[in-house]
Amino acid sequence: DAGVTQSPTHLIKTRGQQVTLRCSPKSGHDTVSWYQQALGQGPQFIFQYYEEEERQRGNFPDRFSGHQFPNYSSELNVNALLLGDSALYLCASSLVVNLSGYTFGSGTRLTVV
Amino acid sequence: AQKITQTQPGMFVQEKEAVTLDCTYDTSDPSYGLFWYKQPSSGEMIFLIYQGSYDQQNATEGRYSLNFQKARKSANLVISASQLGDSAMYFCAMRDYNAGNMLTFGGGTRLMVKP
Numbered sequence: 001d002a003g004v005t006q007s008p009t010h011l012i013k014t015r016g017q018q019v020t021l022r023c024s025p026k027s028g029h030d031t032v033s034w035y036q037q038a039l040g041q042g043p044q045f046i047f048q049y050y051e052e053e054e055r056q057r058g059n060f061p062d063r064f065s066g067h068q069f070p071n072y073s074s075e076l077n078v079n080a081l082l083l084g085d086s087a088l089y090l091c092a093s094s095l096v097v098n099l100s101g102y103t104f105g106s107g108t109r110l111t112v113v
Numbered sequence: 114a115q116k117i118t119q120t121q122p123g124m125f126v127q128e129k130e131a132v133t134l135d136c137t138y139d140t141s142d143p144s145y146g147l148f149w150y151k152q153p154s155s156g157e158m159i160f161l162i163y164q165g166s167y168d169q170q171n172a173t174e175g176r177y178s179l180n181f182q183k184a185r186k187s188a189n190l191v192i193s194a195s196q197l198g199d200s201a202m203y204f205c206a207m208r209d210y211n212a213g214n215m216l217t218f219g220g221g222t223r224l225m226v227k228p
Contacts, residue, residue, distance in 0.1 A: 033214065042117075042204050042218030043158070056213040088156055094214075100146055100165070102216065104158035
């Protein structure tokens with residue numbers, strides 16, 4: 001049973017560019033959340049998608065947007081990249097009815113130069 | 114507002130000994146869940162243990178147990194019989210149900226197991 005799969009694993013982008021990160025949830029899960037983890041810090045919630053809609057959003061600017069597809073997979077898009085966007089981006093999947101069952105992927109390490 | 118505090122940035126433990134990682138939380142919601150995750154250098158967040166605010170007994174999962182003291186708002190993780198593979202970052206997190214489905218994480222504790 002595959003867990004959460006994220007791609008790519010590493011990415012280097014230039015300031016001002018746009019990036020798309022991808023996440024396939026664990027089999028049977030219907031909800032996808034995205035977190036940003038800066039170096040040496042705990043993850044911070046970006047947003048969550050359920051039924052192809054953004055259900056909740058953390059304190060992140062509109063440059064961060066997302067999408068969920070009918071097969072429950074999800075994308076995170078970041079526009080106009082800043083150096084401060086360099087971080088590990090983690091995807092977590094869960095079942096909306098299971099409040100304690102989050103599964104995380106290994107993340108995408110984004111470096112903005 | 115939710116808040117999770119982990120006051121130990123780094124800890125050493127001797128192999129085969131027990132270690133306690135501290136976590137305190139702050140919430141006004143009576144219904145919440147507390148989580149501990151392990152993050153090795155690979156980056157993946159590995160779920161260790163969960164405690165619901167209404168659970169009467171402390172959660173246990175193999176070598177992991179959660180020392181839940183509700184009145185003190187603490188949820189310390191106890192790892193028994195430490196192994197070299199336990200060396201990693203450990204994060205305490207909370208889901209406050211009034212705040213929806215997001216997890217709020219502490220700053221983490223780096224555990225280093227000495228042979």
